[in-house]
Amino acid sequence: MLYRENGQFKSTYASDQQMLPIAQDRVFMVLLLAFAFIGVPLVTSDYVFLSLLIPFLILTLAAIGLNLLVGYCGQISIGHAAFMAVGAYAAYNLVLRVPQLNFLVVLLLAGLIAAVIGVLFGIPSLRIKGLYLAVATLAAQFFSDWMFARVKWFTNYAHSGSVQTAPIELFGWTVETPVEKYLFLLAVLVVFTLVAKNLVRGHIGREWMAMRDMDVAAEVIGIRPVYAKLTAFAVSAFYCGVAGALWGFVYLGSWEPLAFNLNLSLNLLFMIIIGGMGSLLGSYFGAAFIVALPILLDQVPIWLGVPISTATSAHLALMIFGALIVFFLIVEPHGLARLWAIGKEKLRLWPFPH
Amino acid sequence: MRKNWPVLALGAALLVGLALPLATGASSLGFYIEVLLGGLMTGVLYSLVALGFALIFKASGVFNFAQGAMVLFAALAVARLAEAVPLWLAIVLATAIMVALAWVIERVVLRPLVNQEGVTLLMATLGVTYFLDGFGQTVWGSDIYKIDLGIAKEPVMILEKLFEGGILVNKEDFLVAMVAAGLVAGLTLFFQKTATGRALRAVADDHQAAQSVGIPLNHIWVIIWSVAGFVALVAGVIWGSQLGVQFSLAQVALKALPVVILGGFTSIAGAIVGGLIIGVGEKMAEVFLGPVLVKAFDLAGGGIENWFAYVLALLFLLVRPEGLFGEKHIDRV
Secondary structure, rough: OOOOOOOOEEEEEEHHHOOOOHHHHHHHHHHHHHHHHHOOOOOOOOOHHHHHHHHHHHHHHHHHHHHHHHHHHOOOOOHHHHHHHHHHHHHHHHHOOOOOOOHHHHHHHHHHHHHHHHHHHHHHHHOOOOHHHHHHHHHHHHHHHHHHHEHHHHHHOOOOOOOOOOOOOOOOOOOOOOOHHHHHHHHHHHHHHHHHHHHHHHHHHHHHHHHHHHHHHHOHHHHHHHHHHHHHHHHHHHHHHHHHHHHHHHOOOOHHHHOOOOOHHHHHHHHHHHHHHHHHHHHHHHHHHHHHHHHHHHHHHHHHOOOOOOOHHHHHHHHHHHHHHHHHHHHHHOOOHHHHHHHHHHHHHHOOOO | OOOOOHHHHHHHHHHHHHHHHOOOOOOOOOHHHHHHHHHHHHHHHHHHHHHHHHHHHHHHHOOOOHHHHHHHHHHOOOOOHOOOHHHHHHHHHHHHHEEEEEEHHHHHHOOOOOOOOOOOOOHHHHHHHHHHHHHHHHOOOOOOOOHHHHHHOOEEEEOOOOOOOOEEEEEHHHHHHHHHHHHHHHHEEEHHOOOHHHHHHHHHOOOOHHHHHOHHHHHHHHHHHHHHHHHHHHHHHHHHHHHOOHHHHHHOOOOOHHHHHEEEOHHHHHHHHHHHHHHHHHHHHHHHHHHHHHHHEOOOOOOOOOHOOOOHHHHHHHHHHHOOOOOOOOOOO
8 A cells, every 4th residue: 555656657767777766665765774873873782783783784795795796696605704804814914014094995905805816716617617616615715714824924923823903993983882883884884785786787787697597698698707707706705805804803803713714604605595695685684684593592592491501502503504594495495585575566566466 | 539738737737746755855755655645545535425425416416515414423323322332233223314314305305496406405405514513413412422443543564674664554544445445336336237226327317317217206316315325424434433523524524525526526436536636635735745835934834735625626627627537518508
């Protein structure tokens, strides 16, 4: 009844091609942003910020990065935590060695360095595809695990191999309290989401999708696979590099080389599967799900009054996690984003479905 | 056959790399052979895991990420059951469990996902991996367990007359190599000589054609996953007896991925040869290349065997994407 586009006529190309063509969507988006920027900081406690919202925002950014590659370009990667690690260590070394740089510049440079590494490990994708590529990206994962643990220069010759960071400063503003961190991350994420949205609806995104749907056919109609695949790797690694830098500086503060291990890579992959491949909205859903699930699973036994040791609950969480992934793949291979789309479709017809 | 120069170049580079420690006198012949044997033994273990992997990929086109988790699960089952019953009975019981597991996986995971893309199936096996890791440790416990095969572990000196210092070898290692060889021979016979084996090969060649001549796909999948489960059991028992049964086993089993890449996804011979190459390659790299790297770049320790296999597979993919024994893939629009 409320959600209907009757009477909204498009009289220019611009209005036909805008990002949110339905007026109600635009209103909803404005309200959502207002709530996220103003409402949430007013009502939320520090605990929720630190354990839920901050990791959610950063992992969403990383999931968007991975989604651009896997969901939009169809090149599977199970080593994306490697690019996060590259971003994090690049940012650490930039801050350490060139302290006068603005953190935003550091962030972009870290992303660019990650992008270069991403292109490097993306080169095999020109010859191999599908599952073979998965193993190639595993090489990136294990190599980066090793490199950042062993090459002392990256950690500034720290004895334990772990690195520490100071709170970041932007134009004299020190991002220190949870609320400030949240607002900073939210702003970054909004900007990056906007960029990603426009990338995927522009010509480059269409090239990626053509590569994904059928690479040989795409090549036949004149899409250069080298260009399409490597840009996807570059942009994807850029996003993950930025996310990695934020993960290190804003969320962890100090971290060890194994902070960016295979588990994180797999988690990123789960986010986009559960959220929905080839959907930016899905990256949000997936990240929220993966961040919230372990916390929820920790709480359930307490609510039920059944005491379970931490080891058992960790194993149970693994089991539920695995079962849920299989469940989602069977029931809705297109993820939560698909459910959202179905819901929207239903809402348009409601309350008269015929 | 057309000569593939990049492959030859890579092979030549590897051989030169292998010969270098001896040629430069960086190691004595005895020590060199010891390292080589050690690498081969590790390679056999990788081969065993890769074998289960190749079997499943061949018959169902599923990239089974869960093979490592299956190895861990089987090893845990044997280790814990052996505490209550004799070892042979524990192995029999664990085999039954693996068969049941294969049946469940086919019913719950594969059947609903039939005809889905390879990537979706890979993700599903990732889910199975997580589930098995959690389930195994919930049921069997998460400490480090031992499997005792009842063979003396102390190393024996051989060929003392030939080299100064002789060569240290482990009796158990030889047994392991024999078991692996026996397993491969048995599997080959099973695939080539039995009716079931023929059906399995038919399914591997073409699902639809096999189904249309009356081969029940679902049964075949249960069988192939059971066989893979059994191979995982053998690998798990052997590894468990050498390294102890613990969670890291699943991680080590990931090395089977570069092995199948190297050998070719669908080839049993490839899994064996690939495993040996990777095993020897990474041992050699760790022992001889590692210290050189540490010195040159001032590293905090070696450990290059963690990534050597993957990077080797990556290089190999660049020059020969289908692997050593894989079938060449031709794309058609």
